Amino acid sequence: MSWLRWIAAILVCGWLGQYALAMLVPHLVMERLYQKFAEARAPNQMNLTPRPDENSRWVVRPSPDLLYASCLYNLEQGPVVISAPVPERYWSMQFYQMNTDNFAGISNQREQRFRVGTRVEVTLIGPDADPAEYSGEVIQSPTTRGVMLLRASGIGDASQSQAAIAGSRCAPL
Template identity: 75%
Template sequence: MSWLRWTAAILVCGWLGQYPLAMLVPNLIMERLYSKGGERVGYNQIAVGSRPDETSRDVVRPSPDLFYALCAYNLEQEPVKVSASVPERYWSMQFYQMNTDNFAGITNQRDEQFRVGTQVEVTLIGPDADPEDYHGEVIQSPTARGIMLLRASGIGDDSPAQAALEDSRCHSQ
């Protein structure tokens, strides 16, 4: 009978323990990525990476078919302006809060194909800012800190994708 109690206790502890773990791990991953981005080029600056390979781990499980650029943003003092050229092939700008939740995104796919060949200009504002105070394309972050991730297709002639990422900017206003 005591082995049944031990088994039940272990199962209950495991079941209860999965929730704190599930809440903690994403935050730890983002803190590490945020710190690495800030150390590499500073906060509210864009860092363009080289083509990922089997050793690359700046982005979790990166695709070798994509180029990546990252901006670790901090909106505590002021908004951040993000600008990026949109190439013809796959391109995406995604915004993540510090628990890995994706809260906004812009792409050149499906309904947003009109963006191909344009320059995307986004004002990223903090959770307490009023979007009505800004003009143009405004994205409101639910948290003051987070990550903006640019991705562009590196299949075939990758020079337009690489050039688009290198021309991108992320800076305080």
């Protein structure tokens, strides 16, 4: 009968342990990513990434069909303004908090096709800021630190996408 208790205890510990692991791992992944990006560029600045190839591993398996730029944001000193021209082909601006959750996104696909040919300008504010105090497009981050990832199609003639990535900015308000 004691072996049944051992099996039950192992199963209960495993069942409970998976929740602790599921809550801890995303934070560890983002802290590592944040530190790795911070080695290349200080927070609240755009980081243009070279086109990925078979040796690129700054993130796990980046797509060689996409051009990337990122902005580590730290909203402790105030809002950050992120702006980028929107090309015709695939383009996406995604915001991630420190537990890997994607809390906001802007694209030029489907119902957001109206953005093609415009310049997106987003004021990113912290969790305690009041969105009513800001004009234009405002996104409120649930955390003071995180990552904005900009992606654009690099398939075929990527000159328009490259220009859009190169013309993107991230700076304190």
